[in-house]
Amino acid sequence: MSRIIALVNQKGGVGKTTSSINLAASLAVLEKPTLLVDIDPQANATSGLGIDKSSVETGIYDVLLNEVPINDIIVKTQLDKLHLAPSQIDLAGAEVEMVGMEGRENLLKPHLEALRERYKYILIDCPPSLGLLTINALTAADSVLIPIQAEYYALEGLGQLLNTIDLVKNGLNPELDIEGILLTMFDSRLNLAQQVAGEIKKHFPEKVYENVIARSVRIAEAPSHGKPIILYDVNSSGAQSYLALAKEVAARRGAK
Amino acid sequence: MSRIIALVNQKGGVGKTTSSINLAASLAVLEKPTLLVDIDPQANATSGLGIDKSSVETGIYDVLLNEVPINDIIVKTQLDKLHLAPSQIDLAGAEVEMVGMEGRENLLKPHLEALRERYKYILIDCPPSLGLLTINALTAADSVLIPIQAEYYALEGLGQLLNTIDLVKNGLNPELDIEGILLTMFDSRLNLAQQVAGEIKKHFPEKVYENVIARSVRIAEAPSHGKPIILYDVNSSGAQSYLALAKEVAARRGAK
Numbered sequence: 034m035s036r037i038i039a040l041v042n043q044k045g046g047v048g049k050t051t052s053s054i055n056l057a058a059s060l061a062v063l064e065k066p067t068l069l070v071d072i073d074p075q076a077n078a079t080s081g082l083g084i085d086k087s088s089v090e091t092g093i094y095d096v097l098l099n100e101v102p103i104n105d106i107i108v109k110t111q112l113d114k115l116h117l118a119p120s121q122i123d124l125a126g127a128e129v130e131m132v133g134m135e136g137r138e139n140l141l142k143p144h145l146e147a148l149r150e151r152y153k154y155i156l157i158d159c160p161p162s163l164g165l166l167t168i169n170a171l172t173a174a175d176s177v178l179i180p181i182q183a184e185y186y187a188l189e190g191l192g193q194l195l196n197t198i199d200l201v202k203n204g205l206n207p208e209l210d211i212e213g214i215l216l217t218m219f220d221s222r223l224n225l226a227q228q229v230a231g232e233i234k235k236h237f238p239e240k241v242y243e244n245v246i247a248r249s250v251r252i253a254e255a256p257s258h259g260k261p262i263i264l265y266d267v268n269s270s271g272a273q274s275y276l277a278l279a280k281e282v283a284a285r286r287g288a289k
Numbered sequence: 290m291s292r293i294i295a296l297v298n299q300k301g302g303v304g305k306t307t308s309s310i311n312l313a314a315s316l317a318v319l320e321k322p323t324l325l326v327d328i329d330p331q332a333n334a335t336s337g338l339g340i341d342k343s344s345v346e347t348g349i350y351d352v353l354l355n356e357v358p359i360n361d362i363i364v365k366t367q368l369d370k371l372h373l374a375p376s377q378i379d380l381a382g383a384e385v386e387m388v389g390m391e392g393r394e395n396l397l398k399p400h401l402e403a404l405r406e407r408y409k410y411i412l413i414d415c416p417p418s419l420g421l422l423t424i425n426a427l428t429a430a431d432s433v434l435i436p437i438q439a440e441y442y443a444l445e446g447l448g449q450l451l452n453t454i455d456l457v458k459n460g461l462n463p464e465l466d467i468e469g470i471l472l473t474m475f476d477s478r479l480n481l482a483q484q485v486a487g488e489i490k491k492h493f494p495e496k497v498y499e500n501v502i503a504r505s506v507r508i509a510e511a512p513s514h515g516k517p518i519i520l521y522d523v524n525s526s527g528a529q530s531y532l533a534l535a536k537e538v539a540a541r542r543g544a545k
């Protein structure tokens with residue numbers, strides 16, 4: 034009775050972490066027990082929720098490479114229904130270590146399968162690459178949520194990302210599906226944004242979420258206070274947009 | 290008589306590609322023969338200069354892994370003094386292949402050393418990670434230019450980046466130093482931007498460039514026309530800022 038969703042886009046700076054934190058926080062506020070798994074060596078989702086990444090002694094690196102059960106690393110956050118599996122700096126060297134390992138793409142999946150009873154949603158924040166960490170997330174996930182900026186390079190990378198999702202679907206994870214495409218940092222006054230958004234909607238009509246996240250400095254300020262936007266400024270347009278997105282995600286499909 | 294500069298930041302979307310293209314183009318306009326090397330599997334610097342990445346038969350992947358001389362892949366651009374060593378999609382699998390190779394960090398350096406007589410500047414656009422492709426760039430470079438957005442996560446990642454630069458300096462490339470720190474997508478009306486910029490200037494007073502690149506949609510539009518900003522809209526503030534930056538980079542030090 035849970036859904037595992039990976040937030041993936043190899044293009045950098047498109048709002049993966051911001052969407053992971055704020056969608057997870059909004060689902061928690063809607064009373065759905067949610068776990069956020071941070072598998073980005075930058076550990077931005079960890080610090081964005083107010084946890085000091087240098088103080089994380091055992092984290093996702095130990096789960097993937099030292100067989101520590103994920104239960105042992107899960108921490109609470111300021112929201113009762115939101116838990117976090119934090120990243121740590123050691124993760125930066127993980128991909129090189131994983132290359133030679135047996136079943137290197139399946140290191141994360143067994144840990145998340147064991148948590149399905151406990152969480153309604155498990156979100157995975159991925160690094161800006163299609164390397165082994167992201168492949169582990171795609172193998173463990175039921176579906177992929179693709180945050181994307183309405184700009185040229187982000188649009189250009191979409192093809193490569195969809196190819197990789199297909200590869201994983203045809204091999205490691207036949208269940209994998211696209212949960213949705215989320216337009217982030219959207220500025221409706223710009224022609225460029227309108228054009229690129231139009232292109233994306235034309236190619237993926239049913240996949241693009243109704244709710245678009247507009248560019249708003251309050252969203253960019255929140256992580257410096259270690260809080261999701263809904264706790265930093267609940268009346269902001271950003272908080273309302275992510276809350277509406279959470280309702281759209283929950284409504285789109287019943288959990289498995 | 291040349292300078293090899295790597296544009297590096299593992300934080301995604303901070304303006305590495307945009308700065309690589311537009312600094313290289315501006316240096317070329319100032320009559321300095323310049324080569325732009327694209328080692329990002331996304332190949333954004335390649336497409337941003339109007340070259341179709343799927344039509345690149347031999348590219349930087351072949352130079353690093355198939356011993357093709359870099360001369361064989363260099364192409365012209367719309368600017369007489371600007372050449373490009375293009376990336377290609379195959380590069381996405383390169384890091385996994387490089388892990389087991391002898392001298393895996395030094396695959397790029399010999400190729401660029403052989404070009405020092407031909408180019409006054411060689412710029413390297415890096416992917417958003419500190420993996421083997423970026424390590425190859427840091428090993429080959431004389432110095433590092435760090436594009437950075439004035440936002441929380443970008444500031445947070447600066448420590449990890451400087452540690453990595455130190456590691457390379459202490460081992461593979463003792464000559465390596467920091468060319469400069471470039472504030473990008475800067476919006477002076479935002480408190481967040483002012484605060485973060487203040488932090489960076491406090492920690493690295495001599496390294497931050499006088500010239501700051503303001504957020505401007507013309508800069509984001511230019512790559513969809515396959516042109517650097519100076520060819521897309523020479524009168525725009527973006528074109529003027531990157532031209533001023535090129536003059537500052539050229540003035541900061543005489544070439545080696």
Ligand SMILES: Nc1ncnc2c1ncn2[C@@H]1O[C@H](COP(=O)(O)OP(=O)(O)OP(=O)(O)O)[C@@H](O)[C@H]1O
Binds near residue numbers: 047246
């Ligand atoms: N809607 C928004 N409005 C304004 N700023 C935003 C918005 N969404 C994200 N940002 C800011 O844009 C930057 C990039 O976002 P974020 O770090 O979430 O992207 P990412 O895809 O996770 O990046 P990376 O590729 O490095 O992992 C951050 O500084 C973030 O605070």
Ligand SMILES: Nc1ncnc2c1ncn2[C@@H]1O[C@H](COP(=O)(O)OP(=O)(O)OP(=O)(O)O)[C@@H](O)[C@H]1O
Binds near residue numbers: 044301304415475508
């Ligand atoms: N000064 C600017 N004003 C407005 N938009 C900009 C500016 N600089 C860059 N951009 C846009 O911001 C986005 C991110 O920039 P860019 O792709 O150059 O960053 P990057 O660091 O190379 O990203 P990646 O980490 O994916 O390699 C792009 O869509 C680009 O067009």
Ligand SMILES: [Mg+2]
Binds near residue numbers: 049051073159160
């Ligand atoms: Mg992120």
Ligand SMILES: [Mg+2]
Binds near residue numbers: 307
């Ligand atoms: Mg780039």
